[in-house]
Amino acid sequence: MISTGGLALDQAPPFHIPARFFLTAPLFAVLAGLLLVWEGPSLLASRWMPPAVAATHLIAIGYLGQVMCGALLQMLPVMVGAPVPAVRWVGALAHPLLTLGALGLAWGLWRGGSVILGLGASVTGLGFLVFLIPVTLALTRARGEPGTRMALRAAAVALLVTVVLGLVLTGSLLGWVRLAEFTPWVDAHAAWGLLGWVGLLILGVAVQVIPLFYVTPPYPLLVRSWLAPTLLAGIFLGSLAVIHGWHLTARLALGASAVGFVLFAVLTLGLLAKRDRRRQDPTLLHWWTAMIAMIGATLSSALAAPPTLTGILLLAGLGLGLPAGMLFKILPFLAWFHLQHRQITTGRFDLRLPHMGTLLPLAWARAQFGLHGLALLLLMGAVFIPALARPAGLVLVLSALVLQGLLLGVILAYRRAALAFLVPAD
Amino acid sequence: MDRLLDVSQLEPPEPLERILDALADLVPGDQLSVIHRRVPFPLYDMLRRMGHRWETVGEEGRYHILIWPEGE
Numbered sequence: 001m002i003s004t005g006g007l008a009l010d011q012a013p014p015f016h017i018p019a020r021f022f023l024t025a026p027l028f029a030v031l032a033g034l035l036l037v038w039e040g041p042s043l044l045a046s047r048w049m050p051p052a053v054a055a056t057h058l059i060a061i062g063y064l065g066q067v068m069c070g071a072l073l074q075m076l077p078v079m080v081g082a083p084v085p086a087v088r089w090v091g092a093l094a095h096p097l098l099t100l101g102a103l104g105l106a107w108g109l110w111r112g113g114s115v116i117l118g119l120g121a122s123v124t125g126l127g128f129l130v131f132l133i134p135v136t137l138a139l140t141r142a143r144g145e146p147g148t149r150m151a152l153r154a155a156a157v158a159l160l161v162t163v164v165l166g167l168v169l170t171g172s173l174l175g176w177v178r179l180a181e182f183t184p185w186v187d188a189h190a191a192w193g194l195l196g197w198v199g200l201l202i203l204g205v206a207v208q209v210i211p212l213f214y215v216t217p218p219y220p221l222l223v224r225s226w227l228a229p230t231l232l233a234g235i236f237l238g239s240l241a242v243i244h245g246w247h248l249t250a251r252l253a254l255g256a257s258a259v260g261f262v263l264f265a266v267l268t269l270g271l272l273a274k275r276d277r278r279r280q281d282p283t284l285l286h287w288w289t290a291m292i293a294m295i296g297a298t299l300s301s302a303l304a305a306p307p308t309l310t311g312i313l314l315l316a317g318l319g320l321g322l323p324a325g326m327l328f329k330i331l332p333f334l335a336w337f338h339l340q341h342r343q344i345t346t347g348r349f350d351l352r353l354p355h356m357g358t359l360l361p362l363a364w365a366r367a368q369f370g371l372h373g374l375a376l377l378l379l380m381g382a383v384f385i386p387a388l389a390r391p392a393g394l395v396l397v398l399s400a401l402v403l404q405g406l407l408l409g410v411i412l413a414y415r416r417a418a419l420a421f422l423v424p425a426d
Numbered sequence: 427m428d429r430l431l432d433v434s435q436l437e438p439p440e441p442l443e444r445i446l447d448a449l450a451d452l453v454p455g456d457q458l459s460v461i462h463r464r465v466p467f468p469l470y471d472m473l474r475r476m477g478h479r480w481e482t483v484g485e486e487g488r489y490h491i492l493i494w495p496e497g498e
């Protein structure tokens with residue numbers, strides 16, 4: 001918990017470790033947008049198109065994976081009192097491995113080429129392994145809110161299964177592994193990645209962050225204790241059924257999991273509506289949009305809309321939007337937090353530190369949200385009107401660039417404020 | 427004279443920011459009286475190192491914290 005004494009200040013990793021993950025992520029969103037501009041409507045024609053698979057992995061590993069790994073290394077000590085062992089090494093190794101791995105994997109999936117595909121998948125797998133082993137160790141020692149602990153553990157299991165399934169699929173593409181049918185394994189990989197890793201991690205973080213950062217009532221105890229393990233069981237049963245061809249069980253189990261996430265999204269929207277303080281804030285706009293996209297994705301899938309529409313809602317609506325909104329909060333908070341730490345350790349109470357709210361210009365954050373919303377609408381439109389595909393890609397690139405600019409701005413403001421400590425006191 | 431500061435509705439870390447600002451502006455001899463929704467442990471850590479003393483009364487949801495410079 002953030003509210004436990006000096007624990008948070010003393011055990012947090014150095015600022016540059018999460019920052020390097022956060023600053024890399026938007027560049028992958030830029031690449032995904034550029035790929036769409038380059039390929040045009042064909043990218044959205046089917047989820048099996050090579051550029052669509054490549055764009056999916058640019059977003060899932062390059063953007064989402066980076067943000068989530070960076071955030072977890074930072075937040076585990078603060079949220080559940082469990083610092084990640086050797087966090088400097090983990091950061092220094094996992095970051096380049098995931099960056100190069102995602103680039104190689106996406107290139108291999110897009111243009112073919114067994115060497116680059118195999119290398120990209122192996123390096124990505126290695127990057128996640130370097131991240132997962134110490135994080136698993138930390139999670140075995142976790143304390144605090146049981147709901148968060150459980151959801152984070154479930155998310156870690158889901159990431160491991162996603163990576164293993166991804167490696168099996170790559171092995172099959174390269175002819176090393178023989179699968180009776182390819183499609184069910186892809187569906188299982190996607191279910192573990194999107195519902196398991198992304199969904200459960202968002203759940204675990206939200207249970208803690210929403211009441212704390214937005215001053216709302218807590219999530220109901222039943223949801224905190226049971227939703228994550230129930231969803232994990234649903235995803236396990238559902239993916240097993242998919243692979244074995246038990247169609248009815250698969251539909252029921254995955255459908256029930258999706259309904260669980262809808263319940264969570266509705267609850268989150270309800271809690272945000274109960275805030276004491278009614279201030280518009282770009283992070284909230286992102287939370288609202290992401291929760292609506294989560295509900296929309298389930299509806300789209302239930303109503304048998306084109307699968308690319310469901311994919312767009314999950315990957316762009318939830319996957320690109322929510323991390324951006326969280327970064328608007330997390331990065332200024334970390335910058336402020338490390339400045340505060342420096343003030344305490346140096347005893348320089350003569351210095352006035354910048355307020356967290358001044359580290360990120362709100363007008364630009366709103367503009368970023370506006371561009372993100374426009375990109376999302378254009379992307380959804382492009383499923384039905386192909387001419388919208390390239391404009392959608394362009395707006396996606398713009399929104400990612402503004403995000404990158406905002407994050408860099410926070411780092412620069414942090415550096416400026418940190419320089420004041422070098423000037424001796426009067 | 428006491429200065430009263432209600433931070434119970436603010437999102438973190440604004441309560442801490444406002445309290446530190448108010449302490450920096452505190453006139454010698456004055457005390458700062460803060461209304462907070464939870465026990466601000468990180469603040470105590472800072473107050474101790476800044477050479478302030480404090481007293482907290484209240485219950486979950488509404489705490490009253492009185493802060494004054496050591497030696498006064």
